[in-house]
Amino acid sequence: MRNLSGNKLLGPIPSTIGNLTGLEYLHLNSNNLTGQIPSSICNLSSLKVLHLSENKLQGRIPQCLGNFSTSLSVLALKENQIYGPIPTTFANGNKLEYLNLNRNKLQGPLPKSLCKCQRLQVLDIGNNEIQDSFPFWIETLPKLRVLVMKTNKFHGNVLSDHLKNDNIPPFPKLQIFDISHNKFTGPLPHGYFKNFVAMMNVKVNGTETRNQLTDPAILVLKGSEQELVGILVTSTLIDFSDNQFYGSIPHSIGKLNSLIYMNMSHNMFKGTIPTSFGNLSTLEQLDLSSNQIQGEIPWQLTRLSFISSMNLSNNLLSGPIPQFGGQFPTFENNSYMGNPRLCGRPLTKKCKDDDDDDKAAPPSLSREGDGSEFLEGFTWKVVVIGYGCGFILGVIIGYLALLYGRPTWLLNICFGVR
Numbered sequence: 001m002r003n004l005s006g007n008k009l010l011g012p013i014p015s016t017i018g019n020l021t022g023l024e025y026l027h028l029n030s031n032n033l034t035g036q037i038p039s040s041i042c043n044l045s046s047l048k049v050l051h052l053s054e055n056k057l058q059g060r061i062p063q064c065l066g067n068f069s070t071s072l073s074v075l076a077l078k079e080n081q082i083y084g085p086i087p088t089t090f091a092n093g094n095k096l097e098y099l100n101l102n103r104n105k106l107q108g109p110l111p112k113s114l115c116k117c118q119r120l121q122v123l124d125i126g127n128n129e130i131q132d133s134f135p136f137w138i139e140t141l142p143k144l145r146v147l148v149m150k151t152n153k154f155h156g157n158v159l160s161d162h163l164k165n166d167n168i169p170p171f172p173k174l175q176i177f178d179i180s181h182n183k184f185t186g187p188l189p190h191g192y193f194k195n196f197v198a199m200m201n202v203k204v205n206g207t208e209t210r211n212q213l214t215d216p217a218i219l220v221l222k223g224s225e226q227e228l229v230g231i232l233v234t235s236t237l238i239d240f241s242d243n244q245f246y247g248s249i250p251h252s253i254g255k256l257n258s259l260i261y262m263n264m265s266h267n268m269f270k271g272t273i274p275t276s277f278g279n280l281s282t283l284e285q286l287d288l289s290s291n292q293i294q295g296e297i298p299w300q301l302t303r304l305s306f307i308s309s310m311n312l313s314n315n316l317l318s319g320p321i322p323q324f325g326g327q328f329p330t331f332e333n334n335s336y337m338g339n340p341r342l343c344g345r346p347l348t349k350k351c352k353d354d355d356d357d358d359k360a361a362p363p364s365l366s367r368e369g370d371g372s373e374f375l376e377g378f379t380w381k382v383v384v385i386g387y388g389c390g391f392i393l394g395v396i397i398g399y400l401a402l403l404y405g406r407p408t409w410l411l412n413i414c415f416g417v418r
Helices: 015-019 039-043 112-116 136-140 251-255 275-279 299-303 352-359 372-404 408-415
Strands: 010-012 025-027 032-034 049-051 074-076 098-100 122-124 146-148 176-178 183-186 217-221 224-228 237-239 244-248 261-263 268-270 285-287 309-311 316-320 341-343
Touching: 015 039, 112 136, 251 275, 275 299
Parallel strands: 010 032, 025 049, 049 074, 074 098, 098 122, 122 146, 146 176, 176 237, 183 244, 237 261, 244 268, 261 285, 285 309, 316 341
Antiparallel strands: 217 224
């Protein structure tokens, strides 16, 4: 075993490395190596792990790496400057379990010889320039658990129903599915997600540990890249964001009750948010932003007790934001902005029922219907009339007294004078 990772090594990999017969593990990652991968490295017929990630290697991947993959289980070349096509020579009976080519300059289509890698668990070809349609033939890999194809030039329809008559369901072990930032289009078949059995009813016990994969896969969570150091059984993620998908979001996704992260943002989805999403009991992050989703936010989403981040912004949602249960009271304004017909806290726009409540005076101050307003107006009028009548009556009595010389009968009636 040769572990020279993280040592600031400079220069090219010497071609004489092929003389190290019997070498099984070669770790040269996280250095400053330049030049091409020497083809002599394929002379290491016993090599199981080749880890050259995070260097400045250029050139093409030697075709022979596919031929001698009968012993190789881990091939990690991420974060280099490698260009050209992926080798097309993967052989039958190979033992490759982990292939990470993320963040290079690879071009061309995805080689169909990868379907011969029946032990493959992780395939990460993200952040390259691969131009191809969706590789339907890869669906039958029986052990594939991580598929990352993000930020390439893939196009066309995805998730076809063409395998529905086959006995083998597509992606029987898949737990992480990232095809974001491509040009995929078309609707998502409603029956397709029912086959993702590895994302359903996953149970974890206290003794479960990570699979010890040599090189992490890269995912984007909450807008920042994070490394997936290994695969946990509960690491279940779907990211279809930034494509051209249209139609409605399948209700069958609600069966994937072990999902932790789902991102369907920046597409052209219409229809409503499926009420079945309330069954995604382990979901922590949900992003449906920048689509054309209509209708109200289903109250079933309040069942998601573990959700910590939700983005429904820039859609056509309407009605009140659920105000009870779950984590909804913790989400901020930017989770809902860009939905002009949406109302309720935390938005400043109040719902109609809230406006009616605000316009009505508090019960303790309201006197509507008890006649008090009428009495208040009536009271001051009576007082004025009383004073006026008394004044006029006094003037009349005084005039009569002066005129008739104090008639005793009148003064007796009015003032009790005898």
